Amino acid sequence: MPDRFDRDGAFSIELGDDRDDTVQQIIALNESLYVFSTRKIFRIHTADDIDPDRTAPDTRHSYQEIYPIGCSNSFVARSIIQAKQILDGAILALGLSKSNVLDAIWEAAELLLRCENAYFQIYNETLSLLATCDWFAPL
Numbered sequence: 001m002p003d004r005f006d007r008d009g010a011f012s013i014e015l016g017d018d019r020d021d022t023v024q025q026i027i028a029l030n031e032s033l034y035v036f037s038t039r040k041i042f043r044i045h046t047a048d049d050i051d052p053d054r055t056a057p058d059t060r061h062s063y064q065e066i067y068p069i070g071c072s073n074s075f076v077a078r079s080i081i082q083a084k085q086i087l088d089g090a091i092l093a094l095g096l097s098k099s100n101v102l103d104a105i106w107e108a109a110e111l112l113l114r115c116e117n118a119y120f121q122i123y124n125e126t127l128s129l130l131a132t133c134d135w136f137a138p139l
Helices: 074-088 098-136
Strands: 023-029 032-037 041-045 062-067
Touching: 023 074, 023 098, 032 074, 074 098
Parallel strands: none
Antiparallel strands: 023 032, 032 041, 041 062
16 A cells, blocks of 8 residues: 555655755744755745645645745844744743744844845846946947
8 A cells, every 4th residue: 555645744855956055943933834044944835834624635745945045144144043042042021922022033034134135136237237338338
């Protein structure tokens, strides 16, 4: 009898094709599971995320690369990764939740990551336009 996929069981998943990109941290944020590797950030989509009504029993777990930078980026390392390490060892005041604090830090980090991405897009576009401008510039 062939093995049947058990969406409720433990699972492993290969993230991308880069064999040199190693997983550094796995963190639950905003009710999702994120994997921080050396070069990328992934969001894990469980079968229940994809098919919450369980109408397709063979639905597999998957992932999505959400940022092309990972823990080797000093901002990522010093924001969400370091915050997680600090919070793991901290005792917070009554009424404060470590997961809520970490979720808020992640939301701020995501905004900054989007700004960094926009900056690089503008920078690259500017470089390509400069080459065109230099080509037309009088001698």
